[in-house]
Amino acid sequence: MAELxxxxxxxxxxxxxxxxxxxxxxxxxxxxxxxxTSDWLHRWAELRPDTVFLAERDGAxxxxxxxxxxxxxxxxxxxxxxxxxxGPDTPILVISGNGVDHGxxxxxxxxxxxxxxxxxxxxSLIPGAHxxxxxxxxxxxxxxxxxxxxxxxxxxxxxxxxEGRLLVTSRNTGAGQTAxxxxxxxxxxxxxxxxxxxxxxxxxxxxxxxxxSSPKGxxxxxxxxxxxxxxxxxxxxxxxxxxxxxxxxLPWNHVFGGSHNFNMVLANGxxxxxxxxxxxxxxxxxxxxxxxxxxxxxxxxxxxxxAMLRDAMRENETLRQSYFRDLDMIFYAGASLPQDVWADLExxxxxxxxxxxxxxxxxxxxxxAPACIIQHERIDRSGIVGVxxxxxxxxxxxxxxxxxEIRVKGPNIMPGYFNDPDKTRDAFDEEGFxxxxxxxxxxxxxxxxxxxxxxxxxxxxxxxxxxxxxxxxQLRLDLLVALAxxxxxxxxxGEGRDQIGxxxxxxxxxxxHVAAGDDGAGAVVSDAVREALAPRLTALASKAAGSSMRVxxxxxxxxxxxxxxxxxxxxxxxxxxxxxxxxxALLDRLYDDADPAVIRS
Numbered sequence: 387m388a389e390l391x392x393x394x395x396x397x398x399x400x401x402x403x404x405x406x407x408x409x410x411x412x413x414x415x416x417x418x419x420x421x422x423t424s425d426w427l428h429r430w431a432e433l434r435p436d437t438v439f440l441a442e443r444d445g446a447x448x449x450x451x452x453x454x455x456x457x458x459x460x461x462x463x464x465x466x467x468x469x470x471x472x473g474p475d476t477p478i479l480v481i482s483g484n485g486v487d488h489g490x491x492x493x494x495x496x497x498x499x500x501x502x503x504x505x506x507x508x509x510s511l512i513p514g515a516h517x518x519x520x521x522x523x524x525x526x527x528x529x530x531x532x533x534x535x536x537x538x539x540x541x542x543x544x545x546x547x548x549e550g551r552l553l554v555t556s557r558n559t560g561a562g563q564t565a566x567x568x569x570x571x572x573x574x575x576x577x578x579x580x581x582x583x584x585x586x587x588x589x590x591x592x593x594x595x596x597x598x599s600s601p602k603g604x605x606x607x608x609x610x611x612x613x614x615x616x617x618x619x620x621x622x623x624x625x626x627x628x629x630x631x632x633x634x635x636l637p638w639n640h641v642f643g644g645s646h647n648f649n650m651v652l653a654n655g656x657x658x659x660x661x662x663x664x665x666x667x668x669x670x671x672x673x674x675x676x677x678x679x680x681x682x683x684x685x686x687x688x689x690x691x692x693a694m695l696r697d698a699m700r701e702n703e704t705l706r707q708s709y710f711r712d713l714d715m716i717f718y719a720g721a722s723l724p725q726d727v728w729a730d731l732e733x734x735x736x737x738x739x740x741x742x743x744x745x746x747x748x749x750x751x752x753x754x755a756p757a758c759i760i761q762h763e764r765i766d767r768s769g770i771v772g773v774x775x776x777x778x779x780x781x782x783x784x785x786x787x788x789x790x791e792i793r794v795k796g797p798n799i800m801p802g803y804f805n806d807p808d809k810t811r812d813a814f815d816e817e818g819f820x821x822x823x824x825x826x827x828x829x830x831x832x833x834x835x836x837x838x839x840x841x842x843x844x845x846x847x848x849x850x851x852x853x854x855x856x857x858x859x860q861l862r863l864d865l866l867v868a869l870a871x872x873x874x875x876x877x878x879x880g881e882g883r884d885q886i887g888x889x890x891x892x893x894x895x896x897x898x899h900v901a902a903g904d905d906g907a908g909a910v911v912s913d914a915v916r917e918a919l920a921p922r923l924t925a926l927a928s929k930a931a932g933s934s935m936r937v938x939x940x941x942x943x944x945x946x947x948x949x950x951x952x953x954x955x956x957x958x959x960x961x962x963x964x965x966x967x968x969x970x971a972l973l974d975r976l977y978d979d980a981d982p983a984v985i986r987s
Contacts, residue, residue: 393744394621396763396773398834408782408790410834412620416777416797419616421585422608423652424460424497430655431457437629439652442486442660443676451486453655456493463494465571467530468579470552476529477501477591479522481510481542484638484660485534487556487566489648492638496589496608498579503528503591503603504639510542514950518601522593523547525603525805536560585609591804592641592752595955603804604641610755611645613797615653617775618646621762622744624714625684630656631712633682635664635673635691641756642719647686656683665691674698674705681708684715689723692716693870696730710738716745723747723768724867747771749840753813753820755798761837769863770829772837781819788827789841793819825857846962848881854934856880861935869922871895875947877965879973886933887976888940889965890919891947904944908972909983915942916985923987940985941976943969 397413420426430437435454442449451459472478478495480488480502488504495502503526509519510533519542529552533539536555543553543563556566589608593601619626630651636643651658659680663673665688677695687695699706716731728745735742744764749771750756759780761772774780778796785791799820802810815821823845830836842859849855858878865876865888874893880886892900896915903912923937930936947953952964966973975981 393764394623394762396835396837398773400834406784410774410780410782412774412776412778414620414776416613417616417620419612421612422496422583422587423493423589423611423649424580424583425612426649426652427453427457427460427493427497430652434629434655437655438657440486440489440658440660442484443662448659448680449486451490456490459490459570460494460497461573461576462570463490464497464579465573465576466569467494467500467571468498468575469571470530470569472500472529473579474499474501474588477503477526478530478532479526479528480504480532480639481507481519482532482534482539483507484635484643484662485556486660487534488532488638489658489660491532491566492590497583498576499583499587501588501591503593504644505593506637506639507539508949510539512950513541514948516542516545518952519545520547521601525601526591530554532566536563583608585612586801590644592644593639594752595959595961602806602809604752604800605802605804606641606645606755607801610798610800611649612653613777614645614755614757615649617777617796617798618650618757618760619654620776621760622715625650625654625656628683628714629654630714631659631680631683632656632686633659633661633673633677633680634686635661636686641750641752642686646750646756650684665694670694670698674702678702678705678708681711681713683712684717685709685713686717686719689718689727690874692718692723692731693727696727696734699734706734707738710735710743713743715743718745718747718768722863722867724870725767728768749824749826749838751822751824753800753822754794754796755800758794758796758798759838763835763837769839770837771826771840773835779819781817782826785825785844788831789825790827791844792822792824792826794822795819846878850880850886850933851882851884852933854932856886856934861886865926865937868926869893869919872919872922875960877960877962879966879976883977885938885977886936888937889969889972889976890940890942891960892942896942900942900944903942905983907975908944908969909975909981910942910944911983912942920985920987923985927987938987939976939979940987941972941981941983942985943972 399411399413401409430453436452438450439453439456440451492502505522509515531551532554534556535558537558553563555563559565585608588605590606591603634647638644661673661676663669732742746761748757748760750758758778759772761770781793782790825841825844826838827841842857846858862876862878871893872895875891877889899912899914900910903910905911927936955961
C-alpha cells in the first residue's frame with residue numbers, strides 16, 4: 387500500500403490570450419519514456435523474470451505467465467507472424483475478448499511492427515451485429531483474424547468476408563483454421579524487424595465507438611502509449627514504486643482497458659489478472675470470486691461495477707478484506723461515481739485498513755491514448771477530472787459562462803485516422819490541437835489547481851424551440867445519479883420541441899415491473915413504474931434552475947437497447963442518434979400527453 391503522501395500535488399500553469407482562450411499546462415516536466423512497448427517487456431524479463439505478468443482463470447486456479455516466459459513466447463509468436471509474411475501493411479484483427487493468448491499476440495505483433503486491431507466480441511457473437519464486423523473488415527482488410535475459441539466464434543469466422551484470410555484460434559480449432567500453438571516460428575528475421583520499430587510505428591488501430599458516425603480507426607503509435615504511461619507515473623508516482631496488480635475486466639478493444647490498464651501493468655513490472663466477469667447480472671459473480679482470490683493494488687471500473695462490488699462486500703467479509711488490503715487507488719471512468727457509493731467505499735476502506743486509498747478519475751479519448759487530464763490530489767467527491775498531465779497542453783475556448791471547448795496537444799495524441807485523410811484534417815485546428823468536442827468548466831475559476839470538471843459533449847447539446855440550449859451530456863450524468871437505481875441509462879430528448887423528455891432504460895429498481903407492463907408497442911404502462919418514477923421526476927423538476935434542466939416527461943422503454951441494431955456501441959455506450967431514429971414512434975408518443983405510457987413530472 388502506498389504512503390498517503392505519495393500522491394503528487396497539482397501544479398498548473400496558465401496562459402491567457404486576448405480572445406479569451408486559456409492554455410493550461412502541468413508545471414512538472416514530462417519524464418523520459420521508452421521508445422516502444424517491447425522495451426518494457428525486455429526490462430522486466432531481465433529485472434523481474436519470475437514475476438507473473440499475465441494470468442487468466444484455469445479451473446479453480448490461474449494460468450500464469452511470467453515476464454521471462456512472456457518474452458520468449460512473444461518472440462516465438464513474432465517469428466511465426468513474420469513467417470506468414472505479415473508486416474506493417476497487414477493488420478491483425480482480434481475478434482474475441484481479453485485473454486493471455488490475446489495479450490501475447492498483441493505484444494508479438496507490436497514487437498515486429500504489425501498493427502493489431504481488437505474489436506468488441508459482440509460484433510462476432512451476435513449475428514445481428516455482423517454488419518459492424520463487416521464494416522471493420524472492409525475498412526482494415528486484415529491479413530489475419532484471431533479468435534480464442536474456434537467453435538464459439540465459428541459463425542463469424544465462416545462469414546464470406548473472412549475468405550482468404552489466415553484464421554487463427556487457440557482452442558476448438560476447426561476446419562480452415564490454424565491453431566495458435568502452431569503459429570510459433572523460429573527467430574529468423576525477428577531482431578531485424580524489431581530494430582525497424584520505433585516511436586512512430588503504429589502499434590494498434592483502435593475503433594471509435596461510432597456513436598455519431600461510422601467507427602473510425604485511430605492510429606495508435608508506440609510513442610503515444612509509452613508517453614502516456616510516463617505521464618501517468620508522473621502524476622501517480624506510487625505505480626513506479628509499487629508495481630500494479632490488477633484484477634481487471636475492462637475490454638481491450640477499448641482504450642481504457644487495452645492501452646491505459648494493460649500498459650500500466652507492463653510499464654511498471656506489475657501483474658494483470660484477467661477477470662472474465664463483468665458488472666452485469668449473471669457475470670458479476672465471477673468478478674466477485676476473482677477479487678476475493680486476488681487482491682489488487684489498483685481497482686479500475688465503471689460506476690455500476692463499483693456499486694455491485696460495494697453491495698457484495700456488505701455481506702462478503704473475505705471479499706472486503708481482499709479488495710481493500712493492498713489497494714493504492716480506486717479509479718472510476720465512464721460517468722460520475724454516485725456519492726453514496728463513494729461514501730460506502732470510503733467507510734469500508736477505513737474499517738479494513740484505517741485509511742482510504744486515492745479515489746479519483748481522469749479524462750481522455752481513444753485519440754489521446756487516452757489520459758490527458760487527471761485528478762491526482764485527494765478529494766471528497768466525484769465528478770472532477772483534474773489537471774493537465776505532464777507534456778500536455780489544454781486549449782480552452784470560451785463557450786459560455788465557465789464553460790469551455792477543450793482541445794489538446796501532446797506526445798500522446800494520435801497522428802490521424804486510418805485511411806481517412808479528410809477526417810484526420812478535420813480533427814485538428816490550425817495550431818495542431820486535437821478538437822475533442824468535449825466541454826469543461828473550472829471547479830474554482832480563481833484556482834487552476836482545483837482542477838476541471840466535465841461539462842458534456844458540445845455535439846450532444848441542442849436547442850428547445852424556445853431558444854434555450856440544453857447541455858444534454860451533463861444533464862444525463864446528473865440524472866443517472868439522481869434516479870439510480872430506477873434507471874440504468876437515459877436518452878435525453880427535446881430537440882425541436884419545447885420541453886425536455888426522457889427515454890428510460892429501466893434499472894434494477896424497475897426491472898421487476900417491466901415485462902408485466904409491456905404494452906406491445908415499445909413502452910411500459912405500469913402503475914408501479916409510475917409510482918416509483920414520477921415522484922423522483924417531480925422533485926427534480928421543482929428544483930431545476932430553468933427550462934434547460936427541467937424534465938417534464940418520461941417513457942420507460944420495454945425493449946432494451948440492441949447492439950445488433952447499432953443502439954449500443956462497442957464501448958457499451960448508448961448510440962443516442964440511432965435510438966432516436968429507430969424509436970421515432972416512441973419519441974412521438976413521449977410528447978403526447980394523452981398517451982398512458984407518459985410519466986409526467
